[in-house]
Amino acid sequence: MANEILAEQISGEYKYGFVTDIEADNAPKGLNEDIIRFISKKKNEPEWMLEYRLKAFKYWQTLEEPHWAHVSYTKPNFQDIIYYSAPKPKVQLNSLDEVDPELLKTFEKLGISIEEQKRLSGVESRIAVDIVMDSVSVKTTFKETLSEKGIIFCSFGEAVQEHPELVKKYMGSVVPYTDNFYAALNSAVFTDGSFCYIPKGVRCPMELSTYFRINASGTGQFERTLIIADEDAYVSYLEGCTAPMRDENQLHAAVVEIVTHKNAEVKYSTVQNWYPGDKNGKGGIFNFVTKRGICLEDNSKISWTQVETGSAVTWKYPSVILKGDNSVGEFYSVAVTNNYQQADTGTKMMHLGKNTRSTIISKGISAGFSNNSYRGLVRIAKGASNARNFSQCDSLLMGDKCGAHTFPYIEIKDKSAIVEHEATTSKIGEDQLFYCKSRGIDNEKAIGLIVNGYCKEVLNKLPMEFAVEAQKLLAVSLEGSVG
């Protein structure tokens, strides 16, 4: 009985699946040196950038696609992807009046109308937004307000032009192109992304946010994000993602690098809602992302918070290298899979410095026929004395056709380390649901309540504006998953 209802009701409609009708400026399909030169030329890049790309491409050609993750999918055909698609007009825009009205409509549908942002100026809680659609950064808001404080927040392409010394110094310093298959691919073909530099002693007065959207059909999105917090600096950074519904799988392979100097702190929050495919597992985004931060100097802190509800296949491990003494790394994650989604996600905490601390809180929720894996590594290097880690990995199953898996790896090379790991697996309780119903709360709302309660520790880490969105998203992506 419960299963029939389950099968009948698993719907989890994707509410962001619209296609914006904007003429795109595409590269031809496929990948070779000429394509890379084309991208570089399009972006008017200096020679060193092109060389970096070509080196990465040469290296990528020597690699095999990895297959160790607990996911199965048809390998993307890398010659069948469009590596550059820019919505027209692609001229530098200075005011909203110059923005294509279709594009503005897109932003509105995404719930981030720039108009709204503008109206909010002068209010306490403001968010500066960089929007990356397909391959190109379209508009960065609040640039002037930020530049008064010396904060640089711009598209990656712009940073290459305007701040080449910073890009040269930091790009690839956390995720070298040799890191893995998709990092190498990204380094060769990345088209845009966001760049952020917070100078010494500056606390960024607003949330910085990037929205990524894949729009054109058959395109891949390969964006790079680079965030640098100089000494005593602080920034909270948000990332949101959506894509239209399409039958074919689309590839998203991003690289995010974070560097914190002495006493600096970066909070990086993601609400990932790429199109997950339909209820039969057709279509959806392949999300193969390399995210890593380094606490380069003492007393610095990097915090990853992610709410992952989208993508057909996710392969993602936001990590922290704790190099500076007393540095802190955190990973708070909610990963939801429904229907035929697959997620293999987790983190790596690499303790190198003394008195370094890391916390991992992972909440996996599986529904439908989905598979949800946590994969984590805690490595304490020799000489990283008094390192501490606490990991908690909880899995929640909804129904009996889905799977939850936990792969925790621990490597300790220093005897003074204290590492704690806790793991639980639970089923969403019929008793909990009935209890809610007996108080007048219907099934959907009850699931929303229970799931949000289950994820509270993680949701609490999100900035207010994002937490509300994330809560709604959780409820929507699990709609009808328990009868």
Place this chain on the structure above:
Amino acid sequence: MPYCLSGKISEMLVIKNLHASIDGKEILRGINLEVKAGEIHAIMGPNGSGKSTLSAVLAGKADYEITEGSVTFNGKDLLELSPEDRAREGVFLAFQYPVEIPGVSNINFLKTAINEIRAYKGQTPMEAKDFLALVKEKQKLVELDGKLANRSVNEGFSGGEKKRNEIFQMAMLEPKLAILDETDSGLDIDALRIVAGGVNKLKSKDNATIVITHYQRLLDYIVPDVVHILYKGKIVKSGPKELALELEEKGYDFIKEEVGA
């Protein structure tokens, strides 16, 4: 013949020949019960006689199969309604074993419940300040520690706190028919007095209460209009409040003898 009270008009709950099974095993075997607005009914019976089953069936738990009989609530076919609609119509069950919902604050839980019920009745959501005033008032009524209201639903509550929280929820939702399933078990005498006090204060001519209990003790505080004895899935005897005393005195064995079981 079931014991009946005269002089009251409106039948709130009418249970006729109710049979219910679980996994093919018949638990309720022909229950007849009529409850009018303004009344308090006590249902007593030994462990396993079907008291919790009856309350769960009334609240709409899906596990049970109703094989025979009918239940009407204020003229509506209760068995046709979803559990949430029963609650919205004014049925409330205080659980024998209240459920924990980690991470969901009591306040948020109740606010959701109240607004769902209001939406069902075509009312707008309750204003935040009115809601908080209501919380304050009802907390006082059941002497619930303010901290408990802000904690996750029943999580880490002691047995007594859970029971008191059920009565707090009842006070907040103001049901027409409250079914208290062994709300007294596991309570010390002070807690018992507070819980009973809450029930008495909430009593009105428009609502009714079914108090399920194993012990006569609770009925010193909540005085029932009628006492029913449930035995092996049937109400085998009904009578005035003195029946509870007789039962306490003689034990359930006397019922067994009387019904010839």
